Amino acid sequence: MVYAVSTDPENADGIAAQTTGALRELESLLDEAGSGKDRILQATVYLADIADKSAMDAIWNLWIGAAKNWPQRACVGVALDTGCLFEIVVTAAVK
Template sequence: MTEISRHHTGTRMSQIVTHGDTIYLAGQVGTAGASVTQQTQDCLDKVDALLAEIGSEKRKLLQAIIWLADMGDFAEMNAVWDAWVPEGHAPVRACGEAKLATPEYSVEVIVVAAR
């Protein structure tokens, strides 16, 4: 049986769950009220830190789901995303519009990676 491991676990959720060599991260948000550019960078910085903590990195991304509070911010978010993803290592990705936890959040990034 493949082991499931949970990290930074609270009552509601864990920030990291591993199942074998697959790593699942909770949705990451940036500084509430900051620009879309800053929130996107904050999200990706958190993804980098959590993946490093568990022995992985962005070249091992398998999937990304990005929620935007307003699809009008798509190009601004993508400018940060495109600069962050290493060439040749883009994961499968979906991006959609959704109401986020508070109106001050513009971006949420959820990823799955390999170890």
């Protein structure tokens, strides 16, 4: 089992850039741990502004791929660290 947390390491401007950066970082973390995005069992997404959910969903859907591979996912609005708009916590299986 792999447990990982990711944010955009550059704290880029905007939810699209931060989601993309965090998912890129997450994919790298999963690969290093012998897993992959196709092995994610559960994900929790934290957004600084829940109004950004639609924009985040569009990027997530492209990144995660075919709907048959979608893990269980929750998305909640929370207070995040200054400048951070997106954080993701996942549990994944090892390949």
